[in-house]
Amino acid sequence: MDTLNKLSATEAAAxxxxxxxxxxxxxxxCIERIRQRENDVQAWAHINPELALMQSRECDRQQPRTRLxxxxxxxKDVIDTADMPTEYGSPIYRDxxxxxxxxxxxxxxxxxxxxxxxxxSTEFATRHPGKTCNPRNLAHTPGGSSxxxxxxxADCMVPLAFGTQTTSSIIRPAAYCGxxxxxxxxxxxxxxxLKFLSDSLDTIGVLARTVPDAALIxxxxxxxxATSFDVVPDLKPRIGFCRTPYWHQADRATQKALERAVPRLxxxxxxxxxxxxxxxxxxxxxxxVTISSFEIYRALGYERTRFPDLISxxxxxxxxxxxxxxxxxxEEAHAVARRCRARLDDTYRDYDALLAPSAIGExxxxxxxxxxxxxxxxxxxxxxxxxxxxxxxxxxxxxxGAQLAGPRGxxxxxxxxxxxxxxxxxx
Amino acid sequence: MDTLNKLSATEAAAxxxxxxxxxxxxxxxCIERIRQRENDVQAWAHINPELALMQSRECDRQQPRTRLxxxxxxxKDVIDTADMPTEYGSPIYRDxxxxxxxxxxxxxxxxxxxxxxxxxSTEFATRHPGKTCNPRNLAHTPGGSSxxxxxxxADCMVPLAFGTQTTSSIIRPAAYCGxxxxxxxxxxxxxxxLKFLSDSLDTIGVLARTVPDAALIxxxxxxxxATSFDVVPDLKPRIGFCRTPYWHQADRATQKALERAVPRLxxxxxxxxxxxxxxxxxxxxxxxVTISSFEIYRALGYERTRFPDLISxxxxxxxxxxxxxxxxxxEEAHAVARRCRARLDDTYRDYDALLAPSAIGExxxxxxxxxxxxxxxxxxxxxxxxxxxxxxxxxxxxxxGAQLAGPRGxxxxxxxxxxxxxxxxxx
Numbered sequence: 001m002d003t004l005n006k007l008s009a010t011e012a013a014a015x016x017x018x019x020x021x022x023x024x025x026x027x028x029x030c031i032e033r034i035r036q037r038e039n040d041v042q043a044w045a046h047i048n049p050e051l052a053l054m055q056s057r058e059c060d061r062q063q064p065r066t067r068l069x070x071x072x073x074x075x076k077d078v079i080d081t082a083d084m085p086t087e088y089g090s091p092i093y094r095d096x097x098x099x100x101x102x103x104x105x106x107x108x109x110x111x112x113x114x115x116x117x118x119x120x121s122t123e124f125a126t127r128h129p130g131k132t133c134n135p136r137n138l139a140h141t142p143g144g145s146s147x148x149x150x151x152x153x154a155d156c157m158v159p160l161a162f163g164t165q166t167t168s169s170i171i172r173p174a175a176y177c178g179x180x181x182x183x184x185x186x187x188x189x190x191x192x193x194l195k196f197l198s199d200s201l202d203t204i205g206v207l208a209r210t211v212p213d214a215a216l217i218x219x220x221x222x223x224x225x226a227t228s229f230d231v232v233p234d235l236k237p238r239i240g241f242c243r244t245p246y247w248h249q250a251d252r253a254t255q256k257a258l259e260r261a262v263p264r265l266x267x268x269x270x271x272x273x274x275x276x277x278x279x280x281x282x283x284x285x286x287x288x289v290t291i292s293s294f295e296i297y298r299a300l301g302y303e304r305t306r307f308p309d310l311i312s313x314x315x316x317x318x319x320x321x322x323x324x325x326x327x328x329x330x331e332e333a334h335a336v337a338r339r340c341r342a343r344l345d346d347t348y349r350d351y352d353a354l355l356a357p358s359a360i361g362e363x364x365x366x367x368x369x370x371x372x373x374x375x376x377x378x379x380x381x382x383x384x385x386x387x388x389x390x391x392x393x394x395x396x397x398x399x400x401g402a403q404l405a406g407p408r409g410x411x412x413x414x415x416x417x418x419x420x421x422x423x424x425x426x427x
Numbered sequence: 428m429d430t431l432n433k434l435s436a437t438e439a440a441a442x443x444x445x446x447x448x449x450x451x452x453x454x455x456x457c458i459e460r461i462r463q464r465e466n467d468v469q470a471w472a473h474i475n476p477e478l479a480l481m482q483s484r485e486c487d488r489q490q491p492r493t494r495l496x497x498x499x500x501x502x503k504d505v506i507d508t509a510d511m512p513t514e515y516g517s518p519i520y521r522d523x524x525x526x527x528x529x530x531x532x533x534x535x536x537x538x539x540x541x542x543x544x545x546x547x548s549t550e551f552a553t554r555h556p557g558k559t560c561n562p563r564n565l566a567h568t569p570g571g572s573s574x575x576x577x578x579x580x581a582d583c584m585v586p587l588a589f590g591t592q593t594t595s596s597i598i599r600p601a602a603y604c605g606x607x608x609x610x611x612x613x614x615x616x617x618x619x620x621l622k623f624l625s626d627s628l629d630t631i632g633v634l635a636r637t638v639p640d641a642a643l644i645x646x647x648x649x650x651x652x653a654t655s656f657d658v659v660p661d662l663k664p665r666i667g668f669c670r671t672p673y674w675h676q677a678d679r680a681t682q683k684a685l686e687r688a689v690p691r692l693x694x695x696x697x698x699x700x701x702x703x704x705x706x707x708x709x710x711x712x713x714x715x716v717t718i719s720s721f722e723i724y725r726a727l728g729y730e731r732t733r734f735p736d737l738i739s740x741x742x743x744x745x746x747x748x749x750x751x752x753x754x755x756x757x758e759e760a761h762a763v764a765r766r767c768r769a770r771l772d773d774t775y776r777d778y779d780a781l782l783a784p785s786a787i788g789e790x791x792x793x794x795x796x797x798x799x800x801x802x803x804x805x806x807x808x809x810x811x812x813x814x815x816x817x818x819x820x821x822x823x824x825x826x827x828g829a830q831l832a833g834p835r836g837x838x839x840x841x842x843x844x845x846x847x848x849x850x851x852x853x854x
Contacts, residue, residue: 106725
């Protein structure tokens with residue numbers, strides 16, 4: 001029983017559906033794991049064991065109707081919950097109690113899932129870090145902004161946790177903590193009740209320990225058909241190896257790991273060729289900053305004008321920078337994004353997914369920075385699905401991810417490719 | 428002084444900038460008008476005269492920096508305010524006090540504007556009506572869902588008020604109450620702090636008594652350059668007369684008014700030709716229902732599951748219908764919308780704006796229904812700017828609007844065309 005917390009959501013769901021497992025012991029095992037490790041990992045902004053156990057017992061009184069039935073889920077603390085405080089990683093919202101659940105939280109509950117607690121976010125899901133440590137090495141950052149979700153999932157405190165990505169806030173922490181991060185196509189998970197940063201980019205996604213687990217929760221919420229991972233061994237994916245215009249910013253270990261992966265993927269049956277994203281693609285990091293800053297200046301207008309002293313220097317710099325972005329610059333950034341999306345649609349005719357770095361390297365030492373988001377920005381702007389899988393180990397013994405990006409709306413195929421790549425590299 | 432409430436925002440802003448008017452008497456005149464008329468019109472969900480007057484005095488102590496300085500603004504009660512209750516038109520949220528201002532409210536305050544109060548919305552900005560009457564004839568509906576904003580502006584209680592549109596919730600009430608309604612291009616006014624219904628469609632806009640007033644507030648918030656209406660007399664707009672696939676649903680008076688307008692516009696110097704939107708355009712009303720219902724089922728998930736008894740029968744029917752929309756149907760609806768947007772981009776090469784009905788007819792009698800939204804849906808799905816101007820009088824003596832729709836991102840040109848048409852038809 002003390003290892004139930006290590007079950008994947010898919011395994012737990014199958015056991016619950018078969019009547020071999022109840023939600024209460026599963027939730028209890030997660031809570032016990034948190035009790036043991038939270039002093040070190042600090043993944044949770046709020047947790048109420050009694051409430052979670054009560055909800056799990058309520059689930060156990062009902063017949064399972066969905067694959068989320070009885071499964072505990074962590075919720076990043078920028079997503080509202082009606083029965084737990086939601087502080088958005090900011091002292092401005094200390095003890096803030098929202099009136100209603102966000103759409104994705106209400107859906108988890110409606111589908112029979114159990115909201116275990118709120119996971120630590122950086123300040124308003126931007127750069128200024130929270131308290132969370134990387135469970136793989138406590139002296140290192142877990143990445144951000146979905147810091148607590150990545151750490152909690154990696155440490156087997158919960159099988160699934162919501163994250164959000166505006167730059168690289170799902171992919172980077174997942175890679176740093178050695179778990180799966182899945183940013184779905186833009187607008188797949190309903191955003192009502194999310195604290196908005198950047199309406200054009202904010203995407204809700206998930207941190208999980210397996211690709212099928214990540215697929216499970218997003219498919220249940222979005223009403224998408226369930227992906228069958230049974231087909232993975234028979235796939236012959238067409239993969240574009242995409243160094244991206246930011247390749248030189250990746251460290252040597254990351255570059256080598258990906259370059260060495262290519263022949264291994266080919267040996268396993270993939271067709272892998274190099275894809276160069278040139279021209280305006282090299283502007284997408286700048287485009288992401290322009291769009292998000294312009295929108296953050298407005299979205300955090302109340303906080304900026306009323307509580308400037310409670311905003312970190314880093315974030316205030318970014319907000320004020322956003323106030324200097326002109327409407328013309330903002331619209332031009334959107335125009336570049338639209339052109340790159342259209343060009344990429346053409347590229348994807350020849351590829352099932354593109355393989356790219358998940359981050360510049362291993363999780364950096366120290367908790368003052370959550371690391372460089374450069375390998376997330378472009379894929380967020382491009383609005384397609386992106387999945388990072390733990391694939392390599394860096395020189396410091398910490399995990400490195402491999403990121404698979406796919407065409408908008410083709411989440412299932414991208415997830416299958418990601419799982420195929422993970423298995424091929426694990427052999 | 429007792430007519431200051433009738434000033435347009437543009438006139439008031441000019442007088443304030445010239446040092447000839449202060450905010451306090453302007454706000455006081457609006458409050459006095461409300462005091463006289465609110466028992467009949469019922470436009471306000473919440474108003475706090477002392478708070479508004481205090482804020483106007485605070486404005487009067489500062490130098491005007493923007494065209495919104497000292498101008499009173501009404502805020503539809505689906506948009507959060509930190510110092511006033513926000514009830515979303517639903518008993519579920521009775522006395523609900525949000526923790527922070529929505530982005531557009533924070534911006535109004537930051538730009539020196541005065542939030543006068545919260546205007547009545549239908550239930551969650553859907554169909555179930557609030558208490559508001561049409562100030563042109565109290566026995567008739569003001570339309571919805573921006574009922575209070577349209578009525579308050581029409582009755583000279585406030586020069587400007589925010590509305591929101593997911594179907595026809597700005598255009599229809601503006602037309603019914605005889606004022607200007609302006610739904611900007613999608614994503615022009617920041618939506619953080621809006622109670623979401625349909626992420627893909629919800630658009631914040633404005634109700635005003637003049638086209639330049641509508642332009643003023645949206646341009647100040649969006650950082651767009653100020654449109655100069657001085658050029659209007661010299662315009663020779665290229666107008667497409669677009670009956671739309673729903674023409675047969677318009678009543679005879681509306682059809683005749685628009686058909687008779689065409690030669691008048693030509694005589695005034697416009698090039699007017701007929702534009703037929705056929706094929707998939709005829710599916711846009713259905714597409715709007717599919718997209719919005721799918722999203723409403725999720726966005727109102729908390730309310731649906733926790734407070735079903737406090738949701739009107741009409742809305743619950745719509746929500747549950749949304750639960751039956753499949754992901755495939757939802758994605759196909761988005762695909763139709765994208766194709767129609769692309770086709771319309773081509774059409775707009777030959778036109779500055781399209782002229783279409785604003786509603787099927789005059790405001791219907793009675794308050795049980797807010798009227799038929801059919802002439803709004805398509806333009807909301809198409810994401811471009813839409814402006815209704817009061818242009819005709821119906822057989823019942825109530826106003827009829829003329830709607831001008833323009834290409835995405837070309838709000839300024841669309842506003843100029845709308846003002847040109849308004850003047851040509853007023854001659």
